[in-house]
Amino acid sequence: MEKKELIGLSQVQMKELASAMGEPSYRGTQLFECIYRQRLLDFQKMTALPAKFRENLTAQSQMSLPLVEKKFLSSDGTVRYLLRLGDGQRIETVLMPEKARDTICVSTQAGCPVDCKFCLTGTMGFFRNLTAGEIAGQVLLLMFEHNLASERQLNLVFMGMGEPMYNYQNAMDAIHLMADAEGMSVALSRMTLSTAGVVPGIEQFGKGKKRPRLAISLNATTDELRNEIMPINRKWPLAELLNACREFPLREREKLTFEYVLLDGINDSVQDAQRLTKLLAGLRCKVNLIGLNPGTELPYRTPTEERISQFQSILIHKGIPAFIRKPRGRDISAACGQLKLNENVQTSAVSNITPDEAKLSPADSAWIA
Missing domain, CATH: 3.20.20.70 (Aldolase class I)
Incomplete structure (x- = not known):
C-alpha cells in the first residue's frame, strides 16, 4: 500500500486523517503541531501522540522534504x-x-x-x-x-x-x-x-x-x-x-x-x-x-x-x-531572474543531504495562456 504523504496536509485534513485511523480528531491537531511547530519528522519522537497512533502513522504515512x-x-x-x-x-x-x-x-x-x-x-x-x-x-x-x-x-x-x-x-x-x-x-x-x-x-x-x-x-x-x-x-x-x-x-x-x-x-x-x-x-x-x-x-x-x-x-x-x-x-545566480538550476558557479559552500524523497503527483494549472 502506498503511504500517504503528510507534508502539505492542512490541519483540517490531519484531523480527518486521525479520525480515519480511529483517533479523536484533536489528535490531528497535535500531529499538525508536531510537524509544523515542533518540526518533528520522526513519528517515534512525537511523544504527545499515543503509541498506537504513532505505529499506524509509521505504517500508513510518510513525511518527505525535497x-x-x-x-x-x-x-x-x-x-x-x-x-x-x-x-x-x-x-x-x-x-x-x-x-x-x-x-x-x-x-x-x-x-x-x-x-x-x-x-x-x-x-x-x-x-x-x-x-x-x-x-x-x-x-x-x-x-x-x-x-x-x-x-x-x-x-x-x-x-x-x-x-x-x-x-x-x-x-x-x-x-x-x-x-x-x-x-x-x-x-x-x-x-x-x-x-x-x-x-x-x-x-x-x-x-x-x-x-x-x-x-x-x-x-x-x-x-x-x-x-x-x-x-x-x-x-x-x-x-x-x-x-x-x-x-x-x-x-x-x-x-x-x-x-x-x-x-x-x-x-x-x-x-x-x-x-x-x-x-x-x-x-x-x-x-x-x-x-x-x-x-x-x-x-x-x-x-x-x-x-x-x-x-x-x-x-x-x-x-x-x-x-x-x-x-x-x-x-x-540566486538573484531575481537568475534561477536556472545553474551548478557552474564558484561558491564557498556545497552540500548534499539525503532526506526521504516524496511520492508526488502533478497538480492542475488554471488560466494557462
Missing part, C-alpha cells in the same frame, strides 16, 4: 538551494538572511511557462506545477537547515521559479497551511505573491478573505514593448492589467507592489519613467526598481547606477514611492 542536491553560499550571505523532488524534477529556493529577519524566495512551479525574455527561468520552459506540500516543504526544509526561529521575522516571497497564478490552488493551500497559528505561523502580512499579470488570478486573489500581499511584475510602459519582453501581455495587455489593479480591494494601509526590471536602453529612459508615473497615478502602490541581473543567455544589459537613480527620482518627484532593490546572491 532532497538538497547542492547549496551555494554568496559573499553577501544569501544561500541558493538546488532541490530535487520525488519524481526527479529540480527546483530552486533562496534564503536571504539579514540581521533582524530572514526572507525565503519560494518556487511554485518546476520551470516557468510565462517566458519573460529577461528572466533565465523563462528560458528553461515549463515542466509541471508543484504540490502544496512541495511548496511548503521548501520553507520547512530551510527552517530545519538554518534553525530559523519563529521569534525572528520571516518573510516569504513567492517569486522563485514559476507563475503562482498558474498554480493558484496549490499555492494558496500552501500559503494557508504556513499561516496556520498552530503550525509554522507565518503572518500573511509577511508573505508576498508575485504575478506577471494573470488578470483572472488577480481578480480571484482579491476575493480571498485571507491572503498575502500582491506584487505585479510590470517592466514596461507600452504594450508594444511589454508584448516583446513579456509575451503574457498579448493575453492581458496593460490597460486590462492596470484596471484589475485599480479594482483590487486593498486593505487598510496595504499597497500594491510593482516590480520593474530595468534593461539598459530598453525600458529605462526618462520617457519610460514619465509614462510609468501616469500609468500608476491614483494607485495606492510602491515600485521596486531592479537593475537587470545578468545572464549569458540574455540579450540585455544592466543600466548604470546613475540611470537607475534618475529613474527613481522621476517617480518620487511625482509622489510614487520607489525603491532600488539591492541584488542578493548575484554571484551565485
